[in-house]
Amino acid sequence: MAHTKLDTVTKVFTEDDGSEIIAVDEVSIDIDDGEFLVLVGPSGCGKSTTLRMIAGLESITSGTISLDDRVINNIPAKDRDIAMVFQSYALYPHMTVRENMSFGLEESTDMGDDEIRTRVEETAEMMGIERLLERKPGELSGGQQQRVALGRSIVRDPAVFLMDEPLSNLDAKLRSSMRTELQRIQDELGVTTVYVTHDQTEAMTMGDRIAILDGGVLQQVATPLECYHRPENQFVAGFIGDPSMNFFDMRLEGERLAGEGFEYPLSSDITGKLDDSPVVLGIRPEDIELIDGTGGDHEYAAEVLVVEPMGNENNVHLRIGDTRFIATVNGMRRITEGETVTIRLPEKAIHVFDRETGEALHNRRLDEELAEPPV
Amino acid sequence: MAHTKLDTVTKVFTEDDGSEIIAVDEVSIDIDDGEFLVLVGPSGCGKSTTLRMIAGLESITSGTISLDDRVINNIPAKDRDIAMVFQSYALYPHMTVRENMSFGLEESTDMGDDEIRTRVEETAEMMGIERLLERKPGELSGGQQQRVALGRSIVRDPAVFLMDEPLSNLDAKLRSSMRTELQRIQDELGVTTVYVTHDQTEAMTMGDRIAILDGGVLQQVATPLECYHRPENQFVAGFIGDPSMNFFDMRLEGERLAGEGFEYPLSSDITGKLDDSPVVLGIRPEDIELIDGTGGDHEYAAEVLVVEPMGNENNVHLRIGDTRFIATVNGMRRITEGETVTIRLPEKAIHVFDRETGEALHNRRLDEELAEPPV
Amino acid sequence: LSGGEGGSGGGGDGNTLEILHGWTGGDGKEAADALFGAFEEEYPDIDLDENPIGGGGNQTLDQTVANRLQSNDPPSSFAGWPGANLQQYEGVLGDIEEDVWNEANLKDAHAPEAVEACQFDDGFSAVPIGSHRMNDLFYNVEVVEQAGVDPSSLTDVNALIDAFDAVNTQTEATPFAMSLAPWSILQTWAVTMLGTQGFEAYTNFIEGNGDEAAVRATFETLGQMLENYINADAASVDFTEVNQRIMSGDAAFIHQGNWVAGAYINEGLEYGTEWDAVRFPGTDGMYGLHIDSFIYPGENPSPEETATFMRFAGGETAQVQFNQYKGSIPTRQEVPTDEFNAYLTDTIEDFQNATEKPPTLAHGLAVPQSTQSELEGVLNQNFADPFDVDAATQGFMDTV
């Protein structure tokens, strides 16, 4: 339980051939005591490296990491009071579950055997693995191993929890149940947690805040819904959400955005934010409406290329001119491939990004209820 | 391009210790010429084994497999004119892409070198890998390898395409783009294709029909939407759709279904199909409505346990008594954890299954438009 | 001296007499037992540690000696050939002229050739213990008779070759039993040279003034014999193995040092009726001299005891005890022969009467060990089937 602070932390790897890889680039994040922070980003963006620097498994090239205002840059991993759950669980295969869980206590504290036993058993009970204590990891299912790995971290009662894609080795059904369980436990313990994932669902549902990295650079730190509805730049907008936001290359021409194949009139409160540099218009698939009439301001005729029925909803691949995009519509709605439909791109749902910098120039309007996104 | 027929095909593996594993149990499927059939099911259900029997990589214990009415049980793999794409791609690591693609032609046809070269280059162009022809597989990214593996099969112009989880090694974004590409190519070539996956989305969106296997037994062969809306049994209902259909254990008591914590009145056209053996009531998360009023026939008060915001929608974990279930509601709707909401389980959306056999006793009603599910 | 005695003695008080030798089996062992038994009987106070080292001819013995000398841990004495062979021990041998030779008056008692062989660096470093004759031609009497050959009539090598032909035509047996081990060829070469070119040519050769024509002629003759009359497996068998064929009647003649006689006697074969020996044709009147000796290392761990032993070894008791079993003869000139078998008695007599005693080439007396080894190398390369006279001649001329 500690306030963790990353201050312009940079990590540079030097390859054997002398070339340098900047894995993490001046990242600053303030993680509150008890907060659940999710670190997301595409593969290779530096998520694991960041986590490993916090853990002390990787040296810090520059910047500082502090725990409750104490700089920990030079404190070796074993003295940091940090627990980490690995993607592979990293259980000790030759030890029973009990031994796995006791190991950290034996090595890092001077607790007596009895105290360790009690503590391990309590934790095991909390994790629902009290019946597995005498088994070896090899005799456990993936989900059980996962629980043991978690239990092993919890039992040490660390100041900070680090988890590196802990659920990625589980199958879909198990993953979603462990997801809720993990949240419950973190809630109960209230330990500051940094959680790395590349799974959309986990990112959206688990964290108090999401930190999005790309190429080692921090893109945005905010609540999940803020990231979803108010992305700070095009990268975040495209990264969060599945199917991704649709993007159209446009340019402001007077009162309207002009792109290939169609134009989009804008109200003045938006045009006010733009100049005549190239922009990108963004809209999420579920915000595109299929309507019956034609001719409205933001209504267009589009050809249906492919319909992907998902049961509860359909992903409709559409085309206006040469521009392709996707709309998500109710699963009960019947659409046939090849037909032409009318769509509406409501102005309140659009985002506008600078095409050069990717910076968000305008984000969607939200219903009042969501004007301040829920926590 | 061939009509492929499996007739009560069974595969029994005999273990070293003499025990027998029935991997595939009397499966009969008729695959039309040019059809795209998706084979799904949980791990170990016999999907790969079925595919491998078609390919001739596994002997057939009983039953017959025929291609255009010719029984091929005893024709060796190399003479079957079938191409297969493996999950691991199985590219030959020591050959360039060009050599990989030429190999099959050299081995199974007597084409001249020039002809092979032309054909390989044409196919490579179609797959967008013409620039990779001189590289070795080790120098390609996952997606590129995937394309090469596909190209290698396509270039042979086989009668049947078999694919065993070809996309499972790709990351999410790449997977969804390859998915559409694969469909496009299959569409273009019109080759009969059998596609194994355990991915919901692939199953729903790619195939003309889905064949669902469980424990070696064929559960249902039908279009994706038929499987989604008219599952033949509880297994199919639970397997297709994400999040899964909610199930409630019930028993018919007069005009109503009685379960733990709540009762569900039924109209007579449904009760008519039931007797008093235990049943399971099923309803999909997206069919559960959150309403404002209270007291209607199929309306219940439920406690909100967890809300998982996904951006475009929220998964709401609910509880009535001890029964937990999930509803999917619009992402813009604000729900807080712990509050009590009123939900409605519309009668037209429910499914009823026999609790013993799992057989569907009643499936949901569909809007007229969908009465005959779209193709 | 400093700590040289830490050795195999196992911490005695510096007086342990440690003797290395290679007589580990058969008649060698019996002879050694007799010798050391007699010594212990005579000097019961001396702590004797006799250390037989077997294997690979004398190879491992030489090796061990070399190791011990190398690491400054010499034994009291070790068995080895005297003569030129001593040269390899340059710098590590001691002088026992006073303490042994003069004191025991050995110079007069032993044959002058033996005395000479033991001299080294203006002194004496070894004491002879016995001698084998190197110019014998043994044969299986029955086979030879069957072939209609009279060995005693073989006056020159050509006659011998005729005899070989006779054996070939008249019997199933191999005419000439031979091992193509390099030392064995060398020894045969030496005796062939003596037989065909005479003592002087041989002496010239070993002294480094060899006449190429004589060397070549020797090779030609030897080549003729080896190419046509020996056993097919000569290259891969040991002399012991081919010697068995003499005993079993599968071969007619063999040339070897007279240690093979021991094997015949041990097998219970009768001298004169079952086996017999003549001098190699052309060497009548010569005694092919071979000497076994005990060598005295400097820095001796037990100078007193060693000297005592050396004097004993040169004495009559030792020489009789040892040689009667070893199948060799004393180098002392006047010893009673009654303990010796008939063959050895004949040999002793020949030794006394020999006009010339050419030193053996293959056993250390004639040339230093390195030269001997090079000669063997030349033979192994060029004259062990196939028989390349030119190359071998060239090699021999270059080496010596």
Added chain:
Amino acid sequence: MKRVLAFLRRRRDESRARTDGGSTESRSTARRWLDNDFVRSAPFWGPPFLLMGFFVYAAIGWNFLLSLTDYTGFGGADYSSLDFENYRRLFEDPAIWEATRNTFVLLVVFTITCLLIGLGLAILLDRQVRFGRGFRTIYLLPFALSFIVTAQFWRWMYNVNDGIVNQFVGIFGIGPYNWLGNPQIVLGAVIFALVWQFSGYTMVIYLAALRSIPTDQYEASRVDGASTLRMYRRVIIPQLRPAMVSASVTLVLFALKAFDFLYAVFGGYRPRQGADILATKMVREAFGQSQWAYGSAIAIALFVLSLAVIAPYLYNQYTRGNL
């Protein structure tokens, strides 16, 4: 070693002492140094490295030094005058050239034959035979035996009169041959015996490589229409290259060490003409003739020869990231 430890301790104590008021700067450097992975791992690899380094690398250096002296006979070497005389002698000694030639023939023929036979065995065993384990055990059995032991067997096998080999060729109406005696065939006979001993080893290497090739590769090529023979030739065998390389390197080095076998077969330092290799020549010169310096020079030649094999191999392993 002790001094290093003491130094470390002092260093640590100093840094501790300074913590009270000392500069954090130096403290953290000292600490960092102590926590340095190199320092922390040194106690593990250091002692074995020193032991091995002394006996391997120091010994080779020493050996080189010896080869520059004119050390023969007894006593110690004289290191005061060093020259390359022994190397000149090496180049002029025809026996060296012959030994070198034999060494090369042995290396090449032995290695290639072993590779071929080993590959054949591995493919046979890989074809899902029953009792595969038993067959493997039998084929590998000779490898578990000492050269000295197998030499005894082969002396008997090659015996001119009673040997099985001659009986066998006799069936075809040829022979008997003097396998170990005839300079023309002795090397071949030795190589044959060595192949007998080491082909099982090669088989095991190949087998491991074969088994690491994913099943998919076999199946893909079958579906691609290749027959079994073509499958092995075009798809499987080319993928065994790394195994072949590592097996060859080891085989070459076994061949360089064939001294034991030759010593035991020929009962001494001097093998039959035609079978002398550098290893036997070296030991003979040094230990048979006390030509220590010259022997050392031959040893260096042998070392260079093996280096010519190892260095590219190590480099290759390094670039493949196998080190």
Added chain:
Amino acid sequence: MSERSVSVGDETSDETTTAFDLRRIGLYATMLGLVVFYLLPIESGLVTSIKTSEALINTQPFAPPGPAGVTLEKWQFAFDTLWSGMINSMLFTIPATLLCAVLGSMAAYGLTLVDWRGQVAVFALFIAGIFIPYQAVIVPLTQFWSQYAMLEMRLGLLLSARSATLLELIITHTAYGIPICTLLFRSQYKTMSWEMIEAARLDGATVWRIYKRIVLPLSIPMFAVVFIFQFTQIWNEFLFSLTIIGSVSDPAASATLILSGLGEALEGVDYPLRMAGAFITALPTLVVYLLFADEFAEGVEV
């Protein structure tokens, strides 16, 4: 062995039954022929070793003698001669094997599971050490022992000459065994989960504790492999015995050394005796090999 599906190897599904049978028969015939090839020299040695000299002459070299032609005399004699050598070999082989394994495991740990720059270079030196021909070091080695270390003299009070020689052999074999052991252990340690080691570090364990509590217990199977392989190698070694011990009659002579001189006498080469000796010498390695064939093969594979 069993992972690959049946059809890969034997084409069950694609050949008609008879063709398939013929193929299989051919396959097995080849394999059995090879069994004969690999076992014949050994079998012939075995039967020869129990033949009387009569039987040796009268029977085929590979045929067993009749009951009258059997004698265990050679075995008896060979055993008597080799007995001390067997003990000596045991005395240096076992400690050297253990030492090699422990030091190799430590070195591999230091070079694999603790990550530092330059370890590849150090490791390359270890690897190259595997391949050094012993001839290249044998002269300095014997010089070192006989002229510089001189254990026998320095430790004369503690050690008999025999023990001194055995100690020399133990140290020598250990030094030259370390490289291969390091390689074997390293190949295992490289597959060990790096995350697991990091987990232990985070759990507060020091480098030593990680070795003791995690790495060492997990390398027990590899220790078995290394023991078996190294035992065989050291037992079978000859050149060191020949040069360091030197003499068959030395009280420290090893079994291989004694065997090399066995059965040579003035009376001829005694093949049965040699064969009996060969078997006795090979016995320990044969037993180890037959009991642990799989582990042995695993050791070879690396």
